[in-house]
Amino acid sequence: MAAIAAPRLLRAVPIVVLCSLLLHSTQHVLAFKEHEFKKCAQTSFCSRNRNVPQGANFEIIPASISLNTATLTATLLNKPYGKHLQLTLTSHADGFVRLMVDESPSVGRYQVPSDILISGWENKKQGFTENSRTASSITLTTGETKLELNFQPFTLAITVKGQPALQINSRNLFNFEHRRQKQDSDPAGYWEESWGGHTDSKPKGPEALSLDLVFPGFQHVYGIPERATSLSLRATNGAAPYGEPYRLYNLDVFEYLDDHPFGLYGSIPMMLAHKKGLTLGVLWLNSAEMFVDVVKERGQVGSQWVAESGIVDLFVFTAGSPAGVLAAYARLAGPSAMPQLFSLGYHQCRWNYKDEADVKAVDAGFDTHDIPYDVLWLDIEHTNGKRYLTWDSSLFPSPAPMQLDLASRGRRMVTIVDPHVKRDPGYYVFAEAEAAGHYVKNKYNTDFDGWCWPGSSSYLDVTSPAVRQWWAQQFTLDRYSGSTPHLYIWNDMNEPSVFNGPEITMPKDNLHAGGVEHRDTHNLYGVYYHMATAEGLQLRGQQADPQDGDRPFVLSRAFFTGTQRVGPIWTGDNAAQWSHLRVSVPMVLSLGLAGLPNVGADVGGFFGNPDAELLTRWYQLGAYYPFFRGHAHLETQRREPWLFGPEATARIRAAIRTRYSLLPYIYTLFRAANTSGQPILRPLWFEFPEHEELFAVDEEFLAGPAMLVKPVVAPGVGQVEVTLPGGARWYDAATGALVPPAAKTKSHRVQVTLDAIPVYYRGGHIVPRRERPRRSTAAQAADPLTLVVALDEQGGAEGELYMDDGRSFAFQRGGYLHRRFVFRSMKLVSSAQQVPAGGVPEGTLTLPVSIERVVFLGLPPSRRGYKAVVGGSRQAVPLEAGPLSLVAAPGAEAALVLRKPDLPVSHDWEVEIVAV
Known part of the structure; x- marks a missing residue:
């Protein structure tokens, strides 16, 4: 949830009035207040660096160059100031090069801590080969990457696989502001800056940095989430609002606009550039406030990145392909955490389910209407006066039995836990943390006091490992009274949100452990809080099962690089509008391309009241989000899935059941994300990287490699245009019917009804499904599987x-079990999936699960039909025309089905298809 009232108003009212205002303000005043958030021109460090050519001032001193196998070091001179910087260029075997620029270590500029990345990558280096050296440049190669470092002025050109890929400082926009002593002649904003009634003391003075990155020959760049905008980032030198640079600064933004460069709740300073034959990725590991300009001209994309503080720590991912870039990123920042299976089911949330009777009624409603779900959520009203890790005893007198009752039907509960701690000496969390000195300090080095939902609040300094360790201990069953092993956590407001702070967040001159200013660590706060909470649930699980534990589930709103290793996020406080339904697709895709695939948007919209059509279309799309949750604001009308009439209930039930039928496939996709960093939802160009006509498509997507989804994002629509990439076969997922093949990408006009959105299987892929309707993932555990075998032009298909x-x-x-299915030469074979280098081999896990149906799409016509020979028995079983799924509409008979072959998932087997 977002802050509701304006910060200036919050400062002027007593706490009792404040609480009333926050909880009872009317919806018509809820809107994006753009004037309450800063733009580049109102920010000293951005305005003095944006589009200011200063890069010619920086030169490499040739005599300072030292090349030691995989590392080049050199001194970079800032001529007007006579100041030296240390430049380091390193080649890493994991598919990236690293450029660092810093002042002397004695200056002590902030660097993002190593725990944001995984360990071990630093030691995996790949040597440089020196190709040439002159008085003006040095050229190096490493693998298929060539680097040309020019001295006067400093520039770096990178070529990958023979193609120009990246130019650094080619537009002379590089800059590095050195630490300095205060001077009377310093311009305004260098040492103190005021805005919106707040003054930032800026005790270290100006220390901004500007990076000038040009992608030659590229027309499209993606990433730098989070914001509600197109997938292919628009130029920021155009008309409003795109005359403003993209901003990376985690903020609590309510009712955000649906097409705007403004930054939202999280930040990942990673950008991908893609063109035919080449994909490149860049990550500037810097957690300070940052602005990014994108300029498209002269057949290339230019970008300027301006950060308030820190150092240059730039990683350039040179694998060359979309999958290769994200795999290299995962080897640096870590892959996505493997989620618990229940967390991939449907989640029902509202601010707030008011008491235990309400919880019981909502839970029963799902069973009454035969709608599956896995998790029921409680927002802040479940607590004792906004004291987290407590319960309102009048509303929730028996929290543990309530959770156990849900668990008896295979379901879980989630409660909200935010980072603000009510300043109440009688509240054990506050008192213990205060006594231990665990809170963020203000600029006077006393505990910072900010306002949030409880009123006067302190904020845990989770940048400190000791504080994170203490916080983790609060989630054990003996500490979190009323909790059970079936309870999981939601971290909201962790940007952090401070209602009476500048831009509804923490002052930049607040102090963290070691005297680090908040300005340096701002974008890290949310991920550290997320980490500490997840560590708490992991600790709880280890106490119950020391060997294997319990995977944590913690949802976060704020995020940064590394969040993917912790848990899912969602796109924040959206609205019940068609435009927000539409923009959720590029938002989710952008996050996946930035290495954070476990993400969803609030189904139905957080603010406002969707009608039955909008809600139905949102569920039909949400069934494919990696994280699938319905959520709504306190003042919205109730919107449980059965409250919009029997026809809407039936459609929403079908959408949620579709999600559950696809969970074997979705869980397999998450394993790929867990091992190689691949996104769950993918833009079309990710799988078809040579198709230039797909590079800007962002209203449809691929779920993994095998399914294409076209959401319906406008009301009253009877037909939609579906773009199907050429050179592939596509089968209607509702009927199994083959779409007439086309060598080139083609747009198809498709009729739609309110019953479903267009979805297609991609030829050449095998998709595992579970067809039997159940109440939860737990109830599905022993159910048999269906394999959908969609053949390509050569009559083949593969899947896992x-x-x-x-x-x-x-x-x-x-x-675990990891099976590989291959259909070639009319034989379907199951075998163990090959373990990647460094992976843990499959053990002896045996599951009593079988395959009850194999559905073939695209078998060539046979006058007498086909039969299947299963294993070595040579007993032939005829294939029968039938529906693609057990719940398909009558008359959908485009598939050929092998029924009840009883093929064990845990063993190898072979099925031969023979024409009769």
Whole structure:
């Protein structure tokens, strides 16, 4: 949830009035207040660097160059100031090069801590080969990457696989502001800056940096989330609002606009550039406030990145392909955490389910209407006066039995826990943390006091490992009274949100452990809070099961690089508008391209009241979000899935059941994300990287490699245009019917009804499904599987199935099954999936699960039909015309089905298809 009232008003009212205002303000005043957030021109460090050519001032001193196998070091001179910088260029075997620029270590500029990345990558280096050296430049190669470092002025050109890929400082926009002593002649904003009634003391003075990155020959760049805008980032030198640079600064933004460069709740300073034959990625590991300009001209994309503080720590991912870039990023920042299976089911949330009777009624409603779900959520009203890790005893007198009752039907509960701690000496969390000195300090080095939902609040300094360790201990069953092993956590407001702070967040001159200013660590705060909470649930799980534990589930709103290793996020406080439904697609895709694939948007919109059509279309799309949750604001009308009439209920039920039928496939996709960093939802160009006509498409997407989804994002629509990439076969996922093949990408006009959105299977892929309707993922555990075999032009198909216990870390010890299915030469073969280098081999896990149906799409016509010969028995079973799924509409008979072959998932087998 977002802050509701304006910060200036909050400062002027007593706390009792404040609470009333926050909880009872009317919806018509809720709107994006752009004037309450800063733009580049109102920000000293951005305005003095944006589009200011200063890069010619920086030169490499040739005599300072030292090349030691995989590392080049050199002195970079800032001529007007006579100041030296240390430049380091390193080649890493994991598919990236690293450029660092810093002052002397004695200056002590802030660098993002190593725990944001995974360990071990620093030691995996790949040597440089020196190709040439002159008085003006040095040229190096490493693998298929060539680097040309020019001295006067300093520039760096990178070529990958023979193609120009990246130019640094080619437009002379590089800059590095050195630490300095205050001078009377310093311009306004250098040492103190005021805005919106707040003054930032800026005790270290100006220390901004500007990076000038040009992508030659590229027309499209993606990433730098989070914002509600197109997938292919628009130029920021155009008309409003795109005359403003993209901003990376985690903020609590309510009712954000649906097409705007403004930054939202999280930041990942990563950008991908893509063109035919080449994909490149860049990550500037810097957690300070940052602005990014994008300029498209002369057949290339230019970008300027301006950060308030820190150092240049730039990683350039040179693998060359979309999958290769994200795999290299995962080897640096870590892959996505393997989620618990229940967390991939449907989640029902509202601010707020008011008491235990309400919880019981909502839970029963799902069973009454035969709608599956897995998790029921409680927002802040469940607590004792906004004291987190407590319960309102009048509303929730028996929290543990309530959770156990849900668990008896295979369901879980989530409660909200935010980073602000009510300043109440009688509240044990506040008192213990205060006594231990665990809070963020203000500029006077006393505990910072900010206002949030409880009123006067302190904020845990989670940048400190000791504080994170203490916070983790609060989630054990003996500490979190009323909790059970079936309870999981939601971290909201962790940007952090401070209602009476500048831009509804923490002052930049607040102090963290070691005297670090908040300006340096702002974008890290949310991920550290997320980490500490997840560590708490992991600690709880280890106490119950020391060997294998319990995978944590913690949802976060704020995020940064590394969040993917912790848990999912969502796109924040959206609105019940068609435009927000539409923009959720590029938002989710952008996050996946930035290495954070476990993400969703609030189904139905957080603010406002969707009608039945909008809500239905949102569920039909939401069934494919990696994280699938319905959520709504306190003052919206109730919108449980059965409250919009029987026809809408039936459609929403079908959408949610579709999600559950696809969970074997989705869980397998998450295993790929967990091992190689691949996104769950993918833009079309990710799988078809040579198709230039797809590079800007962002209203449809691929779920993994095998399914294409076209949401319906406008009301009253009877037909939509579907873009199907050429050179592939596509089958209607509702009927199994083959779309007439086309060599080139083609737009198809497709009729739609309110019953479903267009979805297609891609030829050449095998998709595992579970067809039987159940109430939860737990109830599905022993259900048999269906394999959908969609053939390509050569009559082949491949697919995978990953399974484990769905909850513990036993998979890290080999407690999993990973099967590979291949259909070639009319034979379907199941075998163990090859383990990637360095992976843990599959163990001896045996699951009593079989395959009850194999559905073939695209078998060539046979006058007498086909039969299947299963294993070595040579007993032939006829294939029958039938529906693609057990719940398909009558008359959908485009598939050929092998029924009840009883093929064990845990073993190898072979099925031969023979024409009769």
